[in-house]
Amino acid sequence: MPYLYPTQPLTLASLADLLHTKDTVRLSPEAEQRISTGHTFLRQRLEPASSPDAVSNHDFFARLPDAGLPPAEQAQWQANLLMSHAAGTCPEVPTTLVRRMLLLKAHSLSQGRNGVALPTVRRLLDFFNRDVWPVVYEQGSLGAYGDQAPLAHLCLPLLGLGEVNYQGYRLAAADVLGLFSWEPLPLQAQEGLALLGGNQFMLAYTTEALERATRLLRAADVIAALSSDVFGASAEPLHEALHRVRMHAGPVTVARRLREVLEGSQLPAQAWAQAVPAELDPQAFRCVPQVHGASRDALAYVSQVVENECNAVTGQALIFPEENLLLHGASLPGQPLPLVLDHLAMAISGLGSLSERRTAHLVAGQRQLPRYLAADQALNFGLLSLPHSAASLVSQNKQLCSPSSITESGTGDFGPLSTGATAAAEARRVVENVEQILGIELLAAAQALDFRRPARSSPALEAVVAAFREVVTFVPHDRVLAPDLHRAARFVREYDWA
The missing domain is CATH 1.20.200.10 (Fumarase/aspartase (Central domain))
Structure with a gap:
């Protein structure tokens, strides 16, 4: 079974193998550990300070733009971030390239440096493995902090928003999530920023x-x-x-x-x-x-x-x-x-x-x-x-x-x-x-x-x-x-x- 390994460099040859495999691509145990460690680390540092050391840590991590918001508002802030950046326009990115974007994004997040939750990365691979291709548009990226508009469209279906191509049909993402009994994922602190940051559109x-x-x-x-x-x-x-x-x-x-x-x-x-x-x-x-x-x-x-x-x-x-x-x-x-x-x-x-x-x-x-x-x-x-x-x-x-x-x-x-x-x-x-x-x-x-x-x-x-x-x-x-x-x-x- 093919795995994404954070410690094994992704070469052009290995990328081609992953794209052409008929098997399910999964995160390696090491990748899951790195993602979980990074996510837990970020959550702990964003909790209210309980000691002098924690105060300095909290002040340091409070530099995140959504820090200090209640969890519900934090999730809404992240959702708003993705929706506001989903302003791409035609032509539509071919599904063969959307597949590459999903795989490259999951590989980047598997390094554990972005603080995203493990279910978020797993869901991106679910889309890849189940042939669920988010509708992404070619125009909209200026590269200031990454391919923000294309990546916003790529990741909207995580929230049950946007559209996807599935089995030859263009469907609402929420409907396809329902077909697989997948719940929309509420994003936490830093996750929206992590999903929008990156160059996976260019790389695809x-x-x-x-x-x-x-x-x-x-x-x-x-x-x-x-x-x-x-x-x-x-x-x-x-x-x-x-x-x-x-x-x-x-x-x-x-x-x-x-x-x-x-x-x-x-x-x-x-x-x-x-x-x-x-x-x-x-x-x-x-x-x-x-x-x-x-x-x-x-x-x-x-x-x-x-x-x-x-x-x-x-x-x-x-x-x-x-x-x-x-x-x-x-x-x-x-x-x-x-x-x-x-x-x-x-x-x-x-x-x-x-x-x-x-x-x-x-x-x-x-x-x-x-x-x-x-x-x-x-x-x-x-x-x-x-x-x-x-x-x-x-x-x-x-x-x-x-x-x-x-x-x-x-x-x-x-x-x-x-x-x-x-x-x-x-x-x-x-x-x-x-x-x-x-x-x-x-x-x-x-x-x-x-x-x-x-x-x-x-x-x-x-x-x-x-x-x-x-x-x-x-x-x-x-x-x-x-x-x-x-x-x-x-x-x-x-x-x-x-």
């Missing part, structure tokens, strides 16, 4: 985009190799010595991978492939290791920062029972993420820009390939529109890659405001666009390979094309290509490129 988008981007790195290498092979680009720029002296790890890895997947191809021996010197190959083919490798190195750095954030504890006030402390950090929990999200978006956008150029060369009627890769040029336009579609996505990516990490703003005591939520949504859209751009290139490269028959590409690339042909067939005459493009993007997203 970031971790998913990073998973897809990592897959794109592998896909881009293979698709570029196929395009180079059918175009007749020289393998000389892939020589190990060239990249060894450049000294960057990414290009060395990419060049080696391209050499491996091209091994055994018959196409370089064809006359049309030997007719053009290597120095006349377009840069879109010659510079694949440099561009893809730089993106690979960039994502390695992004992954380190994101994994740190997955295990970080954030909030306006954190408790340290072992030191008898409650500290008000007022940190910007999202601040590390906008920088790496901009980095991620630009790195992945570079893959798409190079891919679009290769597609344009493939359909341009060069090197004995038919113009537009049309089987019957007298009557058909073939793949004429593919470079246009790819170019439009590349153009949009340029706008989406405008840095969000330098646009912090704020007024009065609230500022600067992290723009990580915007950066996260934009980075995810860039990844989605590049999946389509690479799908377009794969469609063109597979079409070009059919025109190179009976010669065959390498066994590795032929296996990829065979799998692709199961979802997108050869285009012998003009047809509506949009469904093919959508299937190609899904193939890029889901195929095992390892």
